[in-house]
Amino acid sequence: MAYFSGLSDALRITFVQMMIVSFIAMVIFVYGMIINLQKWGAGVTGYALEPEAGSKGSAIRFLKTWWKQVTEESHHGHGKPILETLVLDILFQRRILLRSPVRWFMHFTIFAGWMTLFAMSGMMFAVEMTERFIELPFTAAQFREVLQLPNDIFGYILLIGVVIALVRRLFVSEVREASIMYDWVLIGVVFIVTVSGFVADGIRTGDIVWNIGMSGETAMAYAPPAALFHSVISLLFCIAFIPYSKYIHIIATPLAILANKGGE
Amino acid sequence: MAKKQPSIDTKNLTAVQLMELDSCTRCGECVKWCPTYAASGQKPGLAPRDKILRWRQFMNKSYGVKAKLFGPSEIPDAELEEFKDDVHGCTTCGICATVCESGINTVELWESMRTNLVKKGIGPFGKQGMFPKLIGQYRNPYLLDQKARLDWVPEDVKIADKANIVYFTGCTAGYKQLALAFATSRVLNKLGIEFTMLGEDEWCCGSALIRTGQVHVDEVARTLAKHNVEAIKAKGATKVLYACAGCFRASKVDWPRLLGEELPFEVIHITEFLQDLIKKxxxxxxxxxxxxxxxxxxxxxxxxxxxxxAPRFVLEHIPGVKFVEMDRVKEFQRCCGAGGGVKAGIPDLALGVAESRVKDALDTNADILSSACPFCKRNLSDGRDSLKADIEVEDVIVLVAQALGLSVEEPKSE
Structure with missing residues (x-):
């Protein structure tokens, strides 16, 4: 059984390899999230309270406290409806736009590119898995071809955002001076994952920009490891690494914005 | 061997607040806007982003993955002590929350951190530690006799025994800034608004305790809130008027939470009340x-x-007032520097912030820098004096009284 990632047999990565890496990534992610939820759940459930004696951090306590705050009325008079918060503050990221259009453009392109590529990878995986058991009106290869253009478009959207982020952090003195390893690791990893994706695709398809000079048999030989490298670091850094790094903001920031009803 | 204990605990920090620490993206907006960070000469520890980073590190050292696997790492007392100083070097103005791209409710986060540390025996800052004992004993922060609460009331002011409206004077207006109390009471009389006052049953609103992380100490804040609510109920009032922003905030936001129930009366700032009357x-x-x-x-x-x-509406309707705005107004306003216990704890820092705000006002060429809070008035006046600036600092209600032809002075004895 082969995991689909190319146009010919020579360009395939084995299904087993991918499943093992995916499983490891998910286990690391789930473990980290449990630790984080327990860490958050070590907090109290309301204003001016103390933790119950002997109680440990609990994910359930966190979720209950969060939901209570989401649904209770605000005394501050700042609260916005959940739907508005969800659409404008979380998906559209209005709070960033209000502060800095450039930073909003940077963050939104990363967000939109990343999430769409993630969703399309998921769809590709789903099609290939389904094809094993049910006959579909199209093949996985045909579906891959359909996704090629949107993959390219959203890949470049992501790349634009990542490059702006990197340039800001490297060349804008106030940003560079305030940056700590916590920040550098995030942007560094996103950059490596993005570029490795382009290179893996470039070697496979013979793209003159991204094939890094490989063609013919060399490309045939290097395409699978390049694809594997991209897939592995994507899974490890972009899923497994989330709970242990600044990536956690992908989960915590929307939850905070919702809990505070869009913020002040 | 006994299991190593974390150096910090999570008392007073809600589960959501602990999550908020991980939601900070370190965008740096809070740093750009923080008034105490600017007035301190950009002391790194005062930057809101830095405080979040440090407490997140404290949490990870105590409850994170490494702590789970190998036991918590110790946080030196000196580090916690330094953090205490920094978290108290904040006026709780809330601009960091307004500009926070992650929507973090920073004011409540700082207050919870303060309380958490106070419970651990670290803090509050300097003489703030005397607040609970003194306010608990004297029922006001000025250590003055409660029986003298109404001593300021001049003969011309008519106060009903019971009324639908209570004027909650506040300790500062009732004992120290009498012009504010004269103005408010005379304006209400002039407009034919019947009101009553609590007299010696008006206790401190508790704001100073809550803001400085001492909400829990001997239950003083809760006792004050409960007493005031009962006293207002006993007067039969359904509306309570405030000319003090600190008391107003404490009553509107903190009292219901301290008591765990909604208040049985409406909390109204005097400018909101006047706005309504002007409209009618x-x-x-x-x-x-x-x-x-x-x-x-x-x-x-x-x-x-x-x-x-409301305050702007009132000012714009006073005859002869040419109203001008400063650059940083409304939700992006620059704090006066007095709040959060900073005036009492770190007066130099408070003065530095006040000077910045007075400069904002001077840039508009205004004759009067008005506000609607006795603490703002006091600190802005100090900032004005420090700069030797030629600008009057006055409360909106005092300007209203003057426009109604009322005196805000104590009547001269015959």
Missing amino acids: DKIKWETSIDKTVTYHDPCHLGRHVGVYD
């Missing part, structure tokens, strides 16, 4: 002020509860 054409002005006036939004009235328009 119930105010007949008598004197023209003929000055250029700018307005400083008190943090406790503006950002904390969202009252921005």
Whole structure:
């Protein structure tokens, strides 16, 4: 059984390899999230309270406290409806736009590119898995071809955002001076994952920009490891690494914005 | 061997607040806007982003993955002590919350951190530690006799024994800034508004305790809130008027949470009340002020509860007032520097922030820098004096009284 990632047999990565890496990534992610939820759940459930004696951090306590705050009325008079918060503050990221259009453009392109590529990878995986058991009106290869253009478009959207982020952090003195390893690791990893994706695709398809000079048999030989490298670091850094790094903001920031009803 | 204990605990920090620490993206907006960070000469520890980073590190050392696997890492006392100083070097103005791209409710986060540390025996800051004992004993922060609560009331002011409206004077207006109390009571009399006062049953609102992380100490804040609510109920009032932004915020936001129930009366700032009367054409002005006036939004009235328009509406309707805005107004206002216990704890820092705000006002060429909070008035006046600037600092209600032809002075004895 082969995991689909190319146009010919020579360009395939084995299904087993991918499943093992995916499983490891998910286990690391789930473990980290449990630790984080327990860490958050070590907090109290309301204003001016103390933790119950002997109680440990609990994910359930966190979720209950969060939901209570989401649904209770605000005394501050700042609260916005959940739907508005969800659409404008979380998906559209209005709070960033209000502060800095450039930073909003940077963050939104990363967000939109990343999430769409993630969703399309998921769809590709789903099609290939389904094809094993049910006959579909199209093949996985045909579906891959359909996704090629949107993959390219959203890949470049992501790349634009990542490059702006990197340039800001490297060349804008106030940003560079305030940056700590916590920040550098995030942007560094996103950059490596993005570029490795382009290179893996470039070697496979013979793209003159991204094939890094490989063609013919060399490309045939290097395409699978390049694809594997991209897939592995994507899974490890972009899923497994989330709970242990600044990536956690992908989960915590929307939850905070919702809990505070869009913020002040 | 006994299991190593974490150096910090999570008392007073809600589960959501602990999550908020991980939601910070370190965008740096809070750093750009923080008034104490700027006035301190950009002391790194005062930057809101830095405080979040440090407490997140404390949490990870105590409850994170490494702590789970290998036991918690110790946080030196000196580090916690330094953090205490930094978290108290904040006026709780809330601009960091307004500009926070992650929507973090920073004011409550700082207050919870303060309380958490106080419970651990670290903090509060300097003489703030005397607040619970003194306010608990004297029922006001000025250590004055409760029986003297109404000593300021001049003969011309009529106060009903019971009424639908209570004027909650506040300790500062009732003992120290009497012009504010004269103005408010005379304006209400002039407009034919029957009101009552609590007299010696008016206790401190508790704001100083809550803001400095001492909400829990001996239950003083809760006792004050409970007493005040009962006293207001005993007067039969359904509306309570405030000319002090600190008391207003404490009553509107903190009392219901301390008591765990909604208040049985409406909490109204005097400018909101006057705005309503102006709209109903119930105010007949008598004197023209003929000055250029700018307005400083008190943090406790503006950002904390969202009252921005009423004071401006009132000022714009006073005859002869040419109203001008400063650059940083409403939700983006620059704090006066007095709040969060900073005036009492770190007066130099408070003065530095006040000077910045007075400079904002001077840039507008206004004759009067107005506000709606006695603490703002006091600190802005100090900032003005420090700069030797030629600008009057006055409360909106005092300007209203003057425009109604009322004195805000104590009557001269015969």
